[in-house]
Each structure stands twice: as structure tokens, then as C-alpha cells.
Amino acid sequence: xxxxxxxxxxxxxxxxxxxxxxxxxxxxxxxxxxxxxxxxxxxxxxxxxxxxxxxxxxxxxxxxxxxxxxxxxxxxxxxxxxxxxxxxxxxxxxxxxxxxxxxxxxxxxxxxxxxxxxxxxxxxxxxxxxxxxxxxxxxxxxxxxxxxxxxxxxxxxxxxxxxxxxxxxxxxxxxxxxxxxxxxxxxxxxxxxxxxxxxxxxxxxxxxxxxxxxxxxxxxxxxxxxxxxxxxxxxxxxxxxxxxxxxxxxxxxxxxxxxxxxxxxxxxxxxxxxxxxxxxxxxxxxxxxxxxxxxxxxxxxxxxxxxxxxxxxxxxxxxxxxxxxxxxxxxxxxxxxxxxxxxxxxxxxxxxxxxxxxxxxxxxxxxxxxxxxxxxxxxxxxxxxxxxxxxxxxxxxxxxxxxxxxxxxxxxxxxxxxxxxxxxxxxxxxxxxxxxxxxxxxxxxxxxxxxxxxxxxxxxxxxxxxxxxxxxxxxxxxxxxxxxxxxxxxxxxxxxxxx
Amino acid sequence: xxxxxxxxxxxxxxxxxxxxxxxxxxxxxxxxxxxxxxxxxxxxxxxxxxxxxxxxxxxxxxxxxxxxxxxxxxxxxxxxxxxxxxxxxxxxxxxxxxxxxxxxxxxxxxxxxxxxxxxxxxxxxxxxxxxxxxxxxxxxxxxxxxxxxxxxxxxxxxxxxxxxxxxxxxxxxxxxxxxxxxxxxxxxxxxxxxxxxxxxxxxxxxxxxxxxxxxxxxxxxxxxxxxxxxxxxxxxxxxxxxxxxxxxxxxxxxxxxxxxxxxxxxxxxxxxxxxxxxxxxxxxxxxxxxxxxxxxxxxxxxxxxxxxxxxxxxxxxxxxxxxxxxxxxxxxxxxxxxxxxxxxxxxxxxxxxxxxxxxxxxxxxxxxxxxxxxxxxxxxxxxxxxxxxxxxxxxxxxxxxxxxxxxxxxxxxxxxxxxxxxxxxxxxxxxxxxxxxxxxxxxxxxxxxxxxxxxxxxxxxxxxxxxxxxxxxxxxxxxxxxxxxxxxxxxxxxxxxxx
Numbered sequence: 001x002x003x004x005x006x007x008x009x010x011x012x013x014x015x016x017x018x019x020x021x022x023x024x025x026x027x028x029x030x031x032x033x034x035x036x037x038x039x040x041x042x043x044x045x046x047x048x049x050x051x052x053x054x055x056x057x058x059x060x061x062x063x064x065x066x067x068x069x070x071x072x073x074x075x076x077x078x079x080x081x082x083x084x085x086x087x088x089x090x091x092x093x094x095x096x097x098x099x100x101x102x103x104x105x106x107x108x109x110x111x112x113x114x115x116x117x118x119x120x121x122x123x124x125x126x127x128x129x130x131x132x133x134x135x136x137x138x139x140x141x142x143x144x145x146x147x148x149x150x151x152x153x154x155x156x157x158x159x160x161x162x163x164x165x166x167x168x169x170x171x172x173x174x175x176x177x178x179x180x181x182x183x184x185x186x187x188x189x190x191x192x193x194x195x196x197x198x199x200x201x202x203x204x205x206x207x208x209x210x211x212x213x214x215x216x217x218x219x220x221x222x223x224x225x226x227x228x229x230x231x232x233x234x235x236x237x238x239x240x241x242x243x244x245x246x247x248x249x250x251x252x253x254x255x256x257x258x259x260x261x262x263x264x265x266x267x268x269x270x271x272x273x274x275x276x277x278x279x280x281x282x283x284x285x286x287x288x289x290x291x292x293x294x295x296x297x298x299x300x301x302x303x304x305x306x307x308x309x310x311x312x313x314x315x316x317x318x319x320x321x322x323x324x325x326x327x328x329x330x331x332x333x334x335x336x337x338x339x340x341x342x343x344x345x346x347x348x349x350x351x352x353x354x355x356x357x358x359x360x361x362x363x364x365x366x367x368x369x370x371x372x373x374x375x376x377x378x379x380x381x382x383x384x385x386x387x388x389x390x391x392x393x394x395x396x397x398x399x400x401x402x403x404x405x406x407x408x409x410x411x412x413x414x415x416x417x418x419x420x421x422x423x424x425x426x427x428x429x430x431x432x433x434x435x436x437x438x439x440x441x442x443x444x445x446x447x448x449x450x451x452x453x454x455x456x457x458x459x460x461x462x463x464x465x466x467x468x469x470x471x472x473x474x475x476x477x478x479x480x481x482x483x484x485x486x487x488x489x490x491x492x493x494x495x496x497x498x499x
Numbered sequence: 500x501x502x503x504x505x506x507x508x509x510x511x512x513x514x515x516x517x518x519x520x521x522x523x524x525x526x527x528x529x530x531x532x533x534x535x536x537x538x539x540x541x542x543x544x545x546x547x548x549x550x551x552x553x554x555x556x557x558x559x560x561x562x563x564x565x566x567x568x569x570x571x572x573x574x575x576x577x578x579x580x581x582x583x584x585x586x587x588x589x590x591x592x593x594x595x596x597x598x599x600x601x602x603x604x605x606x607x608x609x610x611x612x613x614x615x616x617x618x619x620x621x622x623x624x625x626x627x628x629x630x631x632x633x634x635x636x637x638x639x640x641x642x643x644x645x646x647x648x649x650x651x652x653x654x655x656x657x658x659x660x661x662x663x664x665x666x667x668x669x670x671x672x673x674x675x676x677x678x679x680x681x682x683x684x685x686x687x688x689x690x691x692x693x694x695x696x697x698x699x700x701x702x703x704x705x706x707x708x709x710x711x712x713x714x715x716x717x718x719x720x721x722x723x724x725x726x727x728x729x730x731x732x733x734x735x736x737x738x739x740x741x742x743x744x745x746x747x748x749x750x751x752x753x754x755x756x757x758x759x760x761x762x763x764x765x766x767x768x769x770x771x772x773x774x775x776x777x778x779x780x781x782x783x784x785x786x787x788x789x790x791x792x793x794x795x796x797x798x799x800x801x802x803x804x805x806x807x808x809x810x811x812x813x814x815x816x817x818x819x820x821x822x823x824x825x826x827x828x829x830x831x832x833x834x835x836x837x838x839x840x841x842x843x844x845x846x847x848x849x850x851x852x853x854x855x856x857x858x859x860x861x862x863x864x865x866x867x868x869x870x871x872x873x874x875x876x877x878x879x880x881x882x883x884x885x886x887x888x889x890x891x892x893x894x895x896x897x898x899x900x901x902x903x904x905x906x907x908x909x910x911x912x913x914x915x916x917x918x919x920x921x922x923x924x925x926x927x928x929x930x931x932x933x934x935x936x937x938x939x940x941x942x943x944x945x946x947x948x949x950x951x952x953x954x955x956x957x958x959x960x961x962x963x964x965x966x967x968x969x970x971x972x973x974x975x976x977x978x979x980x981x982x983x984x985x986x987x988x989x990x991x992x993x994x995x996x997x998x
Contacts, residue, residue, distance in 0.1 A: 003542020004584040006549035020971045021892035024885060025609035031541035037613050038533035041620045043502020046526035050505035055632050059856060062636035070644040074882040077613065080875075084617070085503040091633030095623045103630075106866075108622040110524035114536050114576065118583070120615040120824045121540045123607040124594050131602075133554050134590030137561035145569040168667060169864035179714060191718050195694055207844055208865055214841060215678060215863055217716030219690050319866075325619045326868050342713060345706055357558060364714055364863065365668035366707055367605075367818075369825050376579075383573040386523060393520035472519045 024074065033077050040081055041113075045096075048470070052447025053100050055093045062091055093450065098470040099479060102452045104263070104291045104423075105467020108325035111381035115374035116325055125367050127360040132370065136357050139166055139372035146318070146330060146375060149384055150296040153309035156332035163336035165362045166328055166371045170290035171208035172364060173315035173331040178212045178255050179342035180313070180333070181284030185254035187341075195219055196252040200242060202226045202234035202269065204262040206288060220251060228416025228457055232265055234258055236273040243281045256283045258311075260304055261292025264454040264463075265417040265425045268292070268304050275310025284338075287314035290329070291467075292421040294321035297388055301421075321422075323390065323469060324378050328371050336362060394422040394466045397476045401464055404480045410487050414461045422466035427459055435490070436460040442486045449479040523573065532576050539580055540612075544595075547969070551946025552596045556589055592949065597969040598978060601951045603762070603790045603922075604966020607824035610880035614873035615824055624866045626859040631869065635856050638665055638871035645817070645829060645874060648883055649795040652808035655831035662835035664861045665827055665870045669789035670707035671863060672814035672830040677711045677754050678841035679812070679832070680783030684753035686840075694718055695751040699741060701725045701733035701768065703761040705787060719750060727915025727956055731764055733757055735772035742780045755782045757810075759803055760791025763953040763962075764916040764924045767791070767803050774809025783837075786813035789828070790966075791920040793820035796887055800920075820921075822889065822968060823877050827870050835861060893921040893965045896975045900963055903979045909986050913960045921965035926958055934989070935959040941985045948978040 016022070025033075065087045095106050126135030143164020147157050154160035167173045182197055198220040201209045205223075213221045222242045226232040243253040256278050258269040271287060278285035287308060293316020295301045308314060315331040318324035333339055344361035360366050382390065402419050405411055405426055414425040428436050436453070440462055444450050454461050464479070515521070524532075564586045594605050625634030642663020646656050653659035666672045681696050697719040700708045704722075712720045721741045725731040742752040755777050757768040770786060777784035786807060792815025794800045807813060814830040817823035832838055843860035859865050881889065901918050904910055904925055913924040927935050935952070939961055943949050953960050963978070 003539045004546065004580075004588055006546045016971045016973045020973065021888065021895070022971075023608070023889075023969055024881070027541045027545035030544055030609040030612070031537060033609055033613055034537035034541065034616075035534055037616055038530060038537055040502045041616065042526045042530035042533065044620060045529055047503070047505045054629070057632050059628060059632070060636070062633060063640060066640055069647055070878040070883055072883045074885050075879045077880070080879055081503075088633045088637065089503055091631065091636060092621055092623060093629065093631045094621075095631070096621070103624075106622055106624045108619060109522070110529040110532055113529070113616070113619050114532055116619040117533075117536055117540065117612070117616055120607060120612050121543060122591060122593075122595070123605055123824050124591060125602075125605045125825060129558060130553070130592065132590070132592045132594070133556050133558070134561060134587045137559070137590065138587065141562060141565055148568055169866045171864040171866070175714075175863065182716075192694055194716055194718070195691055210844055211842065211863070211865070214844070215674075215715065217681075217693055219693070325622050326624055326866060343710065345709055345713070364674065364710070365670040366710070367668045367670070367825060379569040380574045380579055381576070382523070384569055384571045386573050389520065390522075396520070470522055472515045472521075474515045474519065 036077060048094060048096050049098050049475075051089065051094050051097060053094050053097045053450040054102075054444050054447065055091050056447060057091045062087065096468065096470075098468050098472065098475040099449045100468045101464045101466065101479060102450045104320050104465050106319055106326050107321070107323055107467055107469040109323040109378065109469050111377040112323060112325040112374045115377035119370050119373045122370060124370055126370055127358065127366050127368060129357040135370040135372070136359055138370070138376060139359065140164060142372040142375045142379070143330060143332065145379055147332060149379070149387075150293065150316070151302055151305070152332060155309060155334050156314070161335075163333045163362065165331050165333070165359055166375070167315070167331050167363060168327040168329060170206070170288060170315050170317050170329050171211060173313070173329055174206070174208045174257060174286060174288060175212040175215055176331065176339055176343070176363060177284065177286035177313045177333075178216050178218065180338035181255035181286075182216065182218065183342040184284060184338045185252055193252060196250065198222060198246045198251050198253045199255040199257070200224060200239055200253070200283070201257040202232075202259070204232045204264055204267055205257050205259050206263050206290070209257045220246070222246070226267070231416055231418060232262065232267040232456070234269040234274055236270065236277040239274060240277050240281065243283070253281065253283060255286070257286045257288055260287060260289040261421050263291070265414065265456060266292065266420045266423040267417070268420070271305070271310070272307030275307045279310055284312045285310060287311045289314060289316045291317065291320050294318065295391060295421050297384070298391055318375055318378070321391075321467060322378065322387065323382065324374050328374060330375075333362070394471070397466050397471060397473055398422050398424060400473050401476050401480065404477070408484070414456050414459070416456065424464045425454070425456065425461050426464070427461045431459045433460045436462070439486050439490060442489070443482055446482055448482050535576060547593060547595050548597050548974075550588065550593050550596060552593050552598050552949040553601075553943050553946065554590050554592045555946060561586060561590055595967065595969075597967050597971065597974040598948045599967045600963045600965065600978060601949045603819050603964050605818055605825050606820070606822055606966055606968040608822040608877065608968050610876040611822060611824040611873045614876035618869050618872045621869060623869055625869055626857065626865050626867060628856040634869040634871070635858055637869070637875060638858065639663060641871040641874045641878070642829060642831065644878055646831060648878070648886070649792065649815070650801055650804070651831060654808060654833050655813070660834075662832045662861065664830050664832070664858055665874070666814070666830050666862060667826040667828060669705070669787060669814050669816050669828050670710060672812070672828055673705070673707045673756060673785060673787060674711040674714055675830065675838055675842070675862060676783065676785035676812040676832075677715050677717065679837035680754035680785075681715065681717065682841040683783060683837045684751055692751055695749065697721060697745045697750050697752045698754040698756070699723060699738055699752070699782070700756040701731075701758070703731045703763055703766055704756050704758055705762050705789070708756045719745070721745070725766070730915055730917060731761065731766040731955070733768040733773055735769065735776040738773060739776050739780065742782070752780065752782060754785070756785045756787055759786060759788040760920050762790070764913065764955060765791065765919045765922040766916070767919070770804070770809070771806030774806045778809055783811045784809060786810045788813060789816045790819050791815075793817065794890060794920050796883070797890055817874055817877070820890075820966060821877065821886065822881065823873050827874060829874070832861070893970070896965050896970060896972055897921050897923060899972050900975050900979065903976070907983070913955050913958070915955065923963045924953070924955065924960050925963070926960045930958045932959045935961070938985050938989060941988070942981055945981055947981045
């Protein structure tokens with residue numbers, strides 16, 4: 001297919017003189033180098049399942065392997081790729097490995113990588129509409145497309161007066177929502193009331209809520225307790241009691257974060273009840289569905305996302321669950337005017353027509369790239385059907401692992417959790433923190449698989465998070481074999497010690 | 500060159516069963532698609548100088564051109580690229596055009612694009628050391644390499660106890676420095692003193708200082724006046740007087756931002772004097788050299804960066820001036836413990852060995868990508884000599900434009916500015932706001948060139964910012980021809996009206 005032909009316009013045929021400086025990398029050099037790298041990357045992708053998943057290096061490994069200073073003279077791509085293979089890849093924890101089950105996955109895909117190539121070639125900075133109109137407009141359109149696929153209430157889509165914006169991370173969405181909430185609560189009040197602002201979340205909410213408060217200078221964050229009996233979910237009654245106590249103390253409650261799919265155990269806070277409480281109490285409700293949000297694509301899981309119309313903002317990360325490379329965190333805001341009030345300012349050198357469409361006013365940084373391209377490529381090259389098939393495969397893998405777990409008396413699903421959204425939390429049937437830590441380290445040290453732990457009700461708990469692009473049932477079975485081997489080895493050691 | 504071979508380890512040969520879900524894009528599909536896109540991008544690059552620089556579309560142009568919803572079935576790359584050519588590229592303001600002279604440039608280069616391809620294929624999230632050791636360690640090494648090339652004082656380099664961290668944008672560096680300054684100032688004080696914190700900058704500082712205060716809830720920002728007689732630079736005596744007045748009023752001065760290369764006119768605040776004042780007054784000094792910092796690579800311009808050892812932090816954007824794609828903003832901090840105090844928290848699921856090397860604690864978001872790769876590729880593939888040659892070409896282009904300007908009585912260099920770092924600020928010799936606005940619009944409407952304006956001492960002023968990767972002297976001359984043509988056209992119109 002022929003490349004893009006510029007319109008027959010316009011520019012004078014500027015002819016450099018021979019003495020002029022010439023970039024060492026013209027279009028043809030780039031073509032050559034680009035092809036070379038594509039082949040290298042395709043080979044990497046073909047072998048991705050055979051690298052140790054968790055890097056095996058020790059802290060400080062790299063410095064002795066590289067020169068102490070940048071070279072004076074140019075070096076070739078061959079030399080660099082050779083260093084990447086020898087020195088960098090061993091220090092990579094391979095998030096794209098099909099046997100990566102740590103944290104929540106960050107899965108990319110060829111469609112996303114293609115879009116990122118395009119994005120980095122255009123390299124436009126989309127702080128305002130005129131700085132690249134397509135950057136602003138494609139983002140608004142893609143956010144509507146995705147919002148429709150997820151079945152979001154119309155109030156979050158353009159046609160319903162809502163605003164979609166791609167943030168870099170869910171942390172930033174949580175912060176922007178907090179700033180909007182604060183602006184709304186403080187409107188018409190004296191500035192010193194800022195010290196009275198109170199935010200709320202459950203003890204299972206992501207650490208980014210606390211970080212947002214630290215950044216925004218919000219002095220009061222109530223971390224509300226949850227319990228295994230309610231599957232570690234935020235209880236509306238607990239929220240209401242806390243808000244009323246703070247009001248009675250003269251404080252200014254304004255913000256609550258509810259989570260669909262908590263990091264530790266994929267708990268789903270009851271959005272309808274929390275939303276009703278938030279509306280009654282005049283709190284800004286931000287729904288953090290960073291990981292689980294993608295599953296709203298599946299009609300059979302849509303019920304987890306009921307009640308969203310009571311939220312003021314919500315966020316999900318296609319860069320976590322939806323085949324889109326980091327960074328791409330999709331935030332929808334019902335009434336963006338409060339975020340603008342908190343974040344908008346326009347110096348003379350940024351003053352242009354169409355300033356009301358400027359995304360800079362809905363984020364912390366000024367600069368931004370054309371992240372919508374990757375969302376657009378992913379939605380088009382997979383199609384909605386393809387995305388659903390991909391998510392359903394993850395759920396099948398999850399059920400396969402649950403079935404294996406059910407047949408293993410030495411392990412159990414963590415009490416107060418229900419495997420969901422591709423996450424299974426499990427622990428030793430007879431909790432023993434030291435043993436659990438040692439076993440997990442033994443599992444990860446094999447390089448064959450990588451999981452991380454959390455603590456639930458004080459118990460050391462393993463998390464199997466299914467999120468890699470190429471994970472199939474066979475990889476789950478292989479992971480299971482590694483886990484069982486570690487358990488067997490430990491039993492044998494114990495028996496030998498007893499002899 | 501052969502691709503990377505995984506070590507002969509380790510993983511069971513997991514064999515998917517035929518019924519298993521299979522990703523539609525395997526390594527060979529990616530190889531094919533990747534080659535196709537590389538050719539398309541090389542063609543785009545070859546033709547980049549022939550597109551209208553500033554997009555010619557009107558707000559809302561894109562929505563009618565795209566479907567109202569994402570497709571259910573997958574679509575091919577050909578169809579998407581055809582849409583990109585027809586519908587997206589016309590809405591792009593071509594930052595990579597050699598005739599792009601707006602704002603400050605955001606220039607990428609083939610070495611950066613290659614690194615970004617690698618980065619997006621690895622797609623590792625580097626919040627903590629173990630999440631990919633090479634991500635953390637290569638960043639620390641590259642920040643030392645670049646710091647050495649820029650001749651930074653040793654206190655900012657690893658060996659001298661300093662810390663380098665790649666932020667997304669200079670806005671975020673300004674915010675992180677403010678949070679660190681605030682943490683230092685508030686240590687040992689009651690939380691309510693947060694409302695007394697005061698920050699300082701000049702009226703020429705970037706808008707991100709004000710935005711940082713809005714985000715961080717800092718209620719007092721003193722925007723100190725500058726004057727043409729001092730080339731719009733921050734005066735230490737003005738700072739001292741403001742701080743003393745605030746102290747007398749019971750406030751808590753803690754943070755000052757000085758700029759090397761202001762956005763409006765590339766003014767250089769006197770770092771030695773401001774630094775001495777900041778140390779005397781106990782303020783955290785952050786030096787914002789977002790644009791101009793790259794020029795510290797040139798020994799002949801190094802004197803602009805004297806006195807940096809008095810700063811607590813500084814920042815420069817290779818994604819602005821140094822051939823590195825957005826985003827890559829390099830921040831050095833003398834004593835990172837205050838930033839950590841402001842931003843660090845580690846929930847159980849992020850608790851691992853080597854937590855003291857975790858970059859998550861020096862930035863607002865949790866997630867981060869391996870941005871060091873592009874800095875590494877650029878430094879290696881250009882070599883320090885190549886980077887200097889590139890910057891010197893910009894200065895030659897700047898001098899060529901100055902020479903043209905000197906021969907044109909209808910225009911003048913803006914009073915109180917000195918062309919520097921590739922930026923020339925100029926205006927009508929007889930200031931006339933309406934005429935200046937209309938002329939600039941006429942220039943930009945040609946599509947042949949794109950500049951933006953600022954205001955200096957209230958006068959509408961044009962900025963020619965040299966920052967595109969492929970700009971040569973011939974492009975500057977072509978831009979000059981467009982500007983002269985606009986002036987001539989206006990004169991003719993005026994003469995016709997007078998007849």
C-alpha cells in the first residue's frame with residue numbers, strides 16, 4: 001500500500017544548499033532501520049514465552065555493564081540491539097510473557113504497537129485544539145466509542161453532555177476527580193476552608209487515592225474498614241456514618257472513591273448504594289474501575305457496573321486489561337466544568353480559537369500525546385467481537401485455575417474473596433506467613449511464572465492475575481504445575497527434617 | 500541481524516490445544532503489519548515538508564467523517580491507514596514539519612522512534628525496581644550520561660548523591676519540586692501551616708507554576724514583575740523583598756522557580772543571584788530549563804547555566820529540544836528525600852526488595868514506562884558530537900533569521916529580548932495589535948509556516964521558535980518570504996484603500 005501523499009499544495013520547494021546541515025537520519029535511513037527493528041521485535045515476540053518471567057538480576061547489575069558516559073561519536077543500531085539482548089533483556093521482567101500473572105497485567109498488542117509507531121512519528125502535542133485538531137477530536141470520538149461498548153450511562157458520553165478524556169494513569173484520574181470535587185465543594189467558600197476538605201475510600205481502594213490526597217494537600221482521608229463477611233466492599237452505611245461525624249466536627253466532606261475490582265481481591269463496591277449515599281451527602285463519587293472496567297464489554301458481567309449514573313466520574317485502563325499499550329487511562333466526567341475550574345488557565349501563548357475544546361484543562365500536565373490512536377487501532381483491528389472473545393478467554397483461564405485449586409487441599413481461595421475479572425486470590429489452607437513467603441519466592445525464582453502477594457485480613461495471599469495478551473489455558477496449567485512442585489518440594493524437605 | 504534469542508531455560512513447552520483461544524495477531528502477523536507501517540511512515544517522513552503546517556480544518560470536522568460506533572468485526576490495517584491519510588492527517592498540525600516554528604518544537608527522530616517501538620513492545624511498567632530492573636537502572640544511568648553532557652554540578656549526579664528521574668512533562672517536574680519544597684518547609688510544623696505556604700516565580704515563568712500551585716493546593720503564589728530593561732528576568736532583590744513581606748505577614752515562603760529560557764522570550768533568570776537569595780532565604784530553588792537546557796551541551800553557551808549548584812532541582816525536556824519524542828522530561832534533584840517524603844507510600848502489593856530504588860516515589864502517577872530507552876538510543880545514535888552539531892545548526896538558522904530581520908524596517912526584534920536558544924521574538928516596528936494579529940493569521944493560513952504569538956509589555960509579538968528536526972536554513976528563508984509577502988500584501992491593500 002502506498003504511503004500518504006501530501007495534498008498538491010503549497011510549500012515552496014525549499015532546496016537546501018550543499019553546505020547546509022543535514023540530519024543523519026533521513027526518510028530512507030529510517031525505512032531501513034525500521035524494517036530491521038520490526039524483524040527483531042517479531043523475533044522477540046515469537047520467543048517471549050521462553051524468557052524468565054521475573055528478571056533474575058540483582059540490584060545494581062547494569063552500571064558495570066555499560067560505559068560510564070555517552071559516546072562522542074554515533075553508534076549503529078546493531079551495536080545497540082546487541083546490548084539490548086545481552087544487557088537489557090536479562091533485566092526485564094517480561095510483562096508480555098504469557099506466564100506473567102503479577103499485579104494487574106499491562107498488555108499490549110500488535111494493533112496498539114502499530115498505533116504507537118504512528119503516534120511517535122507524528123509526535124504532535126495535543127494540549128489545545130489547534131495544536132492538532134485530530135488529536136482532540138479523535139480522542140472525543142474514541143471515548144464515545146468505548147463508552148458505548150462498555151454500556152456507560154448516556155450522561156458520560158458527548159451526546160449526553162459528558163466528557164471523555166484519556167489520562168496517563170488511573171492515579172491521575174483519581175487526582176483530577178479529587179481536584180474537581182474540591183473545587184465544587186469550595187465554590188463560594190473562603191480559601192481557608194481548603195483545610196477542612198475530607199475524602200473517603202475503603203481500606204481496599206488503590207493507594208493512588210492516598211497519593212492524590214498527598215499531592216492535592218487534602219489533609220483528611222478517611223480509610224473506611226471493610227470485612228471479609230461483605231467480601232471487603234465499601235458499605236454505604238459506614239460511609240454515611242463517617243461523613244456525618246466529620247460534618248458534626250465542622251469539616252467539609254466532598255469526595256468518595258468506590259472501586260469496581262479492587263487491586264487486592266477484585267472486590268466490587270456496591271455502586272448503587274454508595275452512589276445513592278454520595279448523592280444524598282453531596283459527595284463527588286469517582287468510580288475506579290482501572291482493571292475491571294474492560295469487562296463491562298461483556299453483557300454477562302454488566303451487572304457489576306450498575307448504578308454508574310450516580311457517579312460524577314469514572315475511569316478504566318485499556319492499558320491494563322484491553323490490549324492497549326501503556327499509557328491509556330480512560331476517564332469520563334459527567335460535568336467537566338469543575339475539573340476545568342480546578343485546572344484551567346490560559347497564558348497568552350496558548351490563546352487560540354476553540355479554546356473550549358482544550359484537553360490541557362482536564363489534566364495535570366500541559367503536554368499530551370495522541371493516545372487515542374492506539375485505542376482506535378485496537379477497537380478497529382480486533383472489533384468489539386474480538387475484544388469480547390479475548391476477555392472471555394481470560395475468564396475461561398480463570399475458571400480452569402479455580403478448578404485446579406479446588407482439587408488441591410493444601411491451598412484455598414482466600415476467604416472473603418470471589419475469583420472475578422481474571423483474578424484469583426488464594427493462600428495456604430493452613431496460613432503460615434513465613435512458609436507462604438518462602439513458597440512464593442521459590443515459585444517466582446524458577447523464572448517460569450511470576451505472581452505477587454497481598455494481605456487479606458492479615459493473611460499472606462497469592463494473586464494470580466490473568467492479563468497477558470497471549471495467555472492460554474496451557475500457560476495456566478504450566479503455572480499450576482510450578483506451584484504444585486513448590487508445595488511438593490516443601491513437603492519433602494519437611495519430611496526429611498523430621499527423619 | 501538475528502533477533503534476541505532467549506536463554507536456554509526454563510519454561511515447559513506449553514502446547515495450546517487446538518480448541519484454545521488464539522490471539523489474532525501472532526509474531527508473524529506483527530512482522531508483516533510492522534513492515535507495512537514502516538514503509539508508510541517513511542513515506543510520510545519523506546513528504547513531511549509538503550503538508551500544510553498548521554491544520555486547515557474547522558472545529559468538529561472529524562465526527563461526521565467517522566462511524567458513530569466502533570465496528571463489531573475486525574478491520575484491516577489498509578482500511579485504517581486509508582482513513583488516517585484521508586481524515587486524520589488533514590487534522591494534524593505537523594509538528595515534525597521543517598516549517599513548524601510554533602510554541603517550542605517537539606522534535607522526534609528515527610533513533611527515538613526506534614526506541615519507542617522497542618519500549619512499546621516490551622511494555623513494562625517500571626513503578627518499582629523488581630517490576631523491571633533494567634527500567635529503573637537504565638534510567639539512572641542515562642540521567643547521569645545526560646547530566647554529564649550538560650555539565651551539571653556533581654551534586655545532581657548519582658556519584659554526588661543526586662537523583663535523576665524522567666518525568667512525563669516539565670509541568671510534572673515543577674509540581675514534584677513544589678511538593679518536595681512544601682514537605683521540607685512543613686516538616687515539624689502543624690498541618691494547618693500548609694495554608695501559609697508561599698511560592699514565587701516571575702511573570703515570565705511558565706504557566707505550569709501556577710497550575711502546580713492549583714493542583715497542590717498552595718494558596719499563595721507571588722508572580723513577581725519583570726521589566727524590559729532587565730530583559731524580563733527575575734531580580735533577586737525583588738524576590739527578597741517579596742519573601743520578607745510574606746514572612747512579616749506570618750506566611751511560610753518555601754519555593755521559587757527560576758527559568759533558563761522563558762517561553763515568551765527565552766529570557767535567562769540570573770541563577771547565581773537568585774540561587775544565593777534562595778539559599779539565604781531557605782527557599783527550594785527549582786530551575787526550569789525545559790526548552791533551553793539542551794543548549795548546555797554547547798560549551799559556548801554553558802555560561803547561561805552557571806550557578807546551578809545552588810538549585811535544589813532542575814528540569815529540561817529532551818522531548819522539546821533534543822530529538823527525543825514526547826514524553827521525556829529530565830529532572831535532577833539534589834536531595835530526593837523530600838520528594839519521597841511527599842510522594843512515597845507502599846501498600847502491601849507493592850512491597851518488594853530494593854524498594855529504595857522505586858521511581859514511583861518521585862512522581863505523581865504510579866505507572867511509568869521505560870522512557871530511558873529513547874534517551875539512550877538518541878545519545879548513542881547521534882553521539883554527543885552529533886547532538887552538538889544539530890544544536891549549532893539551529894543557532895545558525897536563528898542568526899540567518901536575525902540577519903533577514905535586521906534588513907526589514909517594517910519589523911523589529913522585540914525590545915527587551917535577545918534572540919537565543921533558537922527563539923526570535925519580533926513585532927511590527929510600529930505596534931498595532933489588530934494588524935499584527937491579522938498578519939500572523941494571514942501567514943499561518945498559507946499553510947506554509949506556523950508561528951504563534953505572545954505579548955511582551957502588552958505588545959503583540961511573534962515568536963519564531965526553531966526546533967524541528969529537519970529545519971535547514973532554506974526553510975527559514977522560505978518562512979521569511981511568506982512573512983514578507985504578508986507585509987507586502989497588507990501595504991498594497993492599504994494603498995488601494997487610500998486611492
